[in-house]
Amino acid sequence: MTQPLQIAGRELRSRLLLGTGGFARLETLGHAIDACECELVTVAMRRIDPAAQGSLLDVIGSRGVDVLPNTAGCFTARDAVLTAQLAREALQTDWVKLEVIGDERTLLPDAPELLAAAEQLVDDGFVVLPYTNDDPVLARRLEDAGCAAVMPLGSPIGSGMGIANPANIVLIVEAAGVPVILDAGVGTASDATFAMELGCDAVLCASAISRAVDPVAMAHAIRHAVHAGVLARGAGRIARRTHARASSPLRDIAEFAE
Amino acid sequence: MIYVNGQPTAGMENATISELLRGLDIDPETAGIAVAVDAEIARRGAWPTHTLPDGARVEIVTATQGG
Numbered sequence: 315m316t317q318p319l320q321i322a323g324r325e326l327r328s329r330l331l332l333g334t335g336g337f338a339r340l341e342t343l344g345h346a347i348d349a350c351e352c353e354l355v356t357v358a359m360r361r362i363d364p365a366a367q368g369s370l371l372d373v374i375g376s377r378g379v380d381v382l383p384n385t386a387g388c389f390t391a392r393d394a395v396l397t398a399q400l401a402r403e404a405l406q407t408d409w410v411k412l413e414v415i416g417d418e419r420t421l422l423p424d425a426p427e428l429l430a431a432a433e434q435l436v437d438d439g440f441v442v443l444p445y446t447n448d449d450p451v452l453a454r455r456l457e458d459a460g461c462a463a464v465m466p467l468g469s470p471i472g473s474g475m476g477i478a479n480p481a482n483i484v485l486i487v488e489a490a491g492v493p494v495i496l497d498a499g500v501g502t503a504s505d506a507t508f509a510m511e512l513g514c515d516a517v518l519c520a521s522a523i524s525r526a527v528d529p530v531a532m533a534h535a536i537r538h539a540v541h542a543g544v545l546a547r548g549a550g551r552i553a554r555r556t557h558a559r560a561s562s563p564l565r566d567i568a569e570f571a572e
Numbered sequence: 573m574i575y576v577n578g579q580p581t582a583g584m585e586n587a588t589i590s591e592l593l594r595g596l597d598i599d600p601e602t603a604g605i606a607v608a609v610d611a612e613i614a615r616r617g618a619w620p621t622h623t624l625p626d627g628a629r630v631e632i633v634t635a636t637q638g639g
Binding site: 333336356357358359362370371386397403405471472498520521 | 604637
């Protein structure tokens with residue numbers, strides 16, 4: 315019914331990507347992956363705990379989905395590049411969700427470091443999907459650097475504030491020659507629908523699902539929401555007007571005696 | 573003395589990466605782990621022969637939950 319998403323020559327039937335952060339239990343993560351019907355799930359790279367090794371990747375592998383490592387926690391291009399290289403070595407994938415954060419309070423991207431890291435990783439053969447501000451100019455610069463997609467935030471990571479600046483998301487979508495994946499800020503299903511209605515190619519959710527009261531139910535809801543948004547975008551919404559436009563005829567209205 | 577994931581670790585200088593991993597009860601064949609030594613990636617194929625100099629700073633990482 316809808317076209318598959320193409321990123322760097324790979325075809326993805328699902329337009330929902332799932333972040334694995336925030337799930338209280340791995341069993342719930344597994345059920346949420348099933349409910350999302352996603353094909354890519356993000357993971358972070360951290361120092362190993364020898365007592366805990368393997369279990370996350372076992373859950374992901376058992377669901378038949380692929381990992382998309384991120385560089386969360388990196389504040390510099392240097393650290394992000396090294397983290398991506400470690401992820402490639404550990405997980406046998408040259409795809410990376412590039413995150414270079416400017417400060418801990420907002421977790422907003424550090425634009426100069428992000429662009430520098432993107433350039434280095436593209437040169438090193440990575441398929442780079444950068445988490446970026448809702449800045450159309452930076453998105454264009456990242457695309458020009460060779461990124462395979464751009465992932466603008468709707469609002470800060472984990473905030474659940476939805477899409478704070480839809481006009482900028484539209485500007486990014488209109489200019490982009492690579493897929494636009496809305497990343498961060500989704501709080502509930504309607505935010506995901508809105509992203510797709512604005513023309514985004516996909517949505518990445520983590521906290522909206524993992525920290526919902528019922529994560530698996532929210533995973534179902536957001537999967538349907540993404541699909542609804544795709545359909546609505548294709549159907550073409552009506553233009554906004556400042557005045558009413560009657561949907562019932564204004565003629566031949568019965569007149570009643572006083 | 574070397575430093576493994578930030579922790580001072582005695583007796584492992586001049587060990588190979590594979591020996592270090594076994595010493596930490598990590599099977600070097602485990603999928604999903606990667607090692608950096610002094611901010612350079614140590615390829616898995618080199619672990620049996622890559623010896624760790626005194627003062628080496630070793631990072632051993634794996635995938636964990638994250639958005």
